[in-house]
Amino acid sequence: MPGSTLTRLQESFPEAILGTHSRLGEDTAILKPEALRRVARFLKEDPRLRFDFLMDLTAVDHWKRKPRFELVCHLYSRSNNARLRLKAPLGGASPEAPSLTSLWPAADWYEREVFDMFGIRFRGHPDLRRILMYREFQGHPLRKDYPIDKRQPLVGPKD
Amino acid sequence: MEVDFKGTPELGFFASRLDDVVGWARQYSIFQYPFVTACCGMEYMATACAHYDVDRFGAGLPRFSPRQADVLFVVGTISQKIAPVLVNVYQQMCAPKWVVAFGVCTCTGGFYDNYATVRGIDHVIPVDVYIPGCPPRPETVLQGLMMLQEKIRKEKQEL
Numbered sequence: 001m002p003g004s005t006l007t008r009l010q011e012s013f014p015e016a017i018l019g020t021h022s023r024l025g026e027d028t029a030i031l032k033p034e035a036l037r038r039v040a041r042f043l044k045e046d047p048r049l050r051f052d053f054l055m056d057l058t059a060v061d062h063w064k065r066k067p068r069f070e071l072v073c074h075l076y077s078r079s080n081n082a083r084l085r086l087k088a089p090l091g092g093a094s095p096e097a098p099s100l101t102s103l104w105p106a107a108d109w110y111e112r113e114v115f116d117m118f119g120i121r122f123r124g125h126p127d128l129r130r131i132l133m134y135r136e137f138q139g140h141p142l143r144k145d146y147p148i149d150k151r152q153p154l155v156g157p158k159d
Numbered sequence: 160m161e162v163d164f165k166g167t168p169e170l171g172f173f174a175s176r177l178d179d180v181v182g183w184a185r186q187y188s189i190f191q192y193p194f195v196t197a198c199c200g201m202e203y204m205a206t207a208c209a210h211y212d213v214d215r216f217g218a219g220l221p222r223f224s225p226r227q228a229d230v231l232f233v234v235g236t237i238s239q240k241i242a243p244v245l246v247n248v249y250q251q252m253c254a255p256k257w258v259v260a261f262g263v264c265t266c267t268g269g270f271y272d273n274y275a276t277v278r279g280i281d282h283v284i285p286v287d288v289y290i291p292g293c294p295p296r297p298e299t300v301l302q303g304l305m306m307l308q309e310k311i312r313k314e315k316q317e318l
Contacts, residue, residue, distance in 0.1 A: 132240075132275075133240065133275075134239070134240045141273075141274045141275070146274070148273070149272070150274060151239065151274055151278075152239065152274070153239050153242065153277070153282070154239055154240070154242055154243050155242050155243050155246050155283050156242065156277070156282040156283040157282060
């Protein structure tokens with residue numbers, strides 16, 4: 001049932017939920033980042049919800065908006081065939097979020113990718129280093145302030 | 160030294176330049192190394208298999224060690240991260256050696272105008288034949304192969 005998960009979340013964590021919406025059958029909850037792991041554990045372990053599958057974890061750079069970054073997680077419950085989107089706004093020059101690797105091992109490489117592309121650090125991640133770009137690469141290419149034509153070649157002319 | 164051909168009239172002979180003979184032999188004994196990184200690989204396989212059959216041009220036996228190859232087929236997008244590997248593979252090939260850029264990504268970077276992609280492999284290694292297309296049709300590949308054969312035949316042969 002769309003919406004019923006959100007109602008349960010709001011009842012259980014009234015202080016951590018910044019907002020919710022349910023559009024076209026898709027549920028979204030916006031959380032305070034510091035509550036992310038707590039809420040995620042509840043969603044995974046609650047016997048009626050059982051969101052056992054982390055389908056995606058990514059981020060958005062809203063650039064001039066404050067807070068600048070937004071972490072996005074897509075969860076799936078195999079037993080209820082239900083989906084839920086979690087969003088957490090992250091601000092500051094060095095954005096940080098709690099790692100979800102202890103709940104879903106799948107979060108490991110997603111978080112490394114988000115770190116590589118956006119420079120968001122995950123507290124409690126076992127091995128937070130670049131996953132796509134090479135070690136010598138400077139900066140985070142999916143940040144909106146990364147120059148669109150800036151290349152950092154390892155060999156050949158430095159164009 | 161004088162050679163007496165009178166004793167063997169049934170074995171004909173012809174005179175030629177050594178360069179021409181060696182070039183003629185080399186153009187039909189192309190051992191290629193396929194450096195396949197992306198979707199062009201499918202088109203490469205289609206060209207190499209029986210329907211289009213590069214074996215008709217003496218290029219039917221790919222070698223999977225660069226040390227046994229004459230022609231480096233670079234097939235697919237080359238990222239900044241893989242570029243040092245490509246250079247390493249090229250440097251391991253014995254002379255005489257040739258390079259074919261297969262597909263528009265290897266020629267110019269294609270539409271990948273971003274932080275991750277090398278804008279043409281000629282930034283890192285010399286190229287003999289460019290085969291454009293996204294991906295190139297097998298006929299285009301065969302034309303490129305024949306152009307390479309002509310180039311091999313006509314050049315000064317290092318022995």
